[in-house]
Amino acid sequence: MIRADLHIHTTFSDDSKTTPKDLIEKLVAHPSVKVAAVTDHDSIKGIDPVRRLAKPYSDILIIPGVEISTPEGDILVLGAEELPPKPWTVQTVVDFAKDHSYVSVAAHPFREWGLGELTMTSNVDAIEVLNGSSSAQANKQAVELAKTMKLPGVAGSDSHQPSELYSVYTEIQASMDVDEILRAIKKGLIAVSQTEKSIRF
Numbered sequence: 117m118i119r120a121d122l123h124i125h126t127t128f129s130d131d132s133k134t135t136p137k138d139l140i141e142k143l144v145a146h147p148s149v150k151v152a153a154v155t156d157h158d159s160i161k162g163i164d165p166v167r168r169l170a171k172p173y174s175d176i177l178i179i180p181g182v183e184i185s186t187p188e189g190d191i192l193v194l195g196a197e198e199l200p201p202k203p204w205t206v207q208t209v210v211d212f213a214k215d216h217s218y219v220s221v222a223a224h225p226f227r228e229w230g231l232g233e234l235t236m237t238s239n240v241d242a243i244e245v246l247n248g249s250s251s252a253q254a255n256k257q258a259v260e261l262a263k264t265m266k267l268p269g270v271a272g273s274d275s276h277q278p279s280e281l282y283s284v285y286t287e288i289q290a291s292m293d294v295d296e297i298l299r300a301i302k303k304g305l306i307a308v309s310q311t312e313k314s315i316r317f
């Protein structure tokens with residue numbers, strides 16, 4: 117079992133203060149979260165710098181990814197090392213993820229820039245049910261939505277500064293391998309956690 121923060125913004129997002137170095141240092145120092153997904157806004161430029169810094173450490177793993185801003189709301193694409201073809205709509209981004217065996221996630225569905233009820237018809241692979249910068253109420257609504265849609269629920273800090281990194285995480289029944297992790301998420305072999313309390317979906 118591994119623990120992963122599946123939603124992180126670096127300085128390659130306009131609104132984040134977390135440098136690739138911050139991300140790696142905190143990941144190396146963390147007692148249990150050892151996997152981090154780089155999901156900058158509409159950019160994949162942070163992936164290589166973060167991976168380069170991760171290289172000397174055998175006990176941490178970086179999942180490439182991106183958070184795409186569609187007019188309808190934000191969608192995380194876990195596994196992606198390139199941007200989806202434009203125009204970016206819910207349909208094109210979700211299809212791009214399916215074509216490449218990536219994982220599409222409705223990010224913070226009930227917060228600003230979330231898909232909201234549109235998630236129901238979006239065909240995403242998973243729903244972010246525990247977002248570190250959403251209210252408890254918005255996360256609870258997301259949990260209910262995941263149950264209704266029978267989709268896996270993932271957790272990510274959505275951190276924009278170092279102090280917010282790894283505030284929440286997803287427990288995944290997989291080894292330290294990106295493809296295995298992506299497959300396990302789709303199969304729902306996951307639980308989300310904040311502090312010591314764990315909720316299973």
Ligand SMILES: [Zn+2]
Nearest residue numbers: 123125183274
């Ligand atoms: Zn985000």
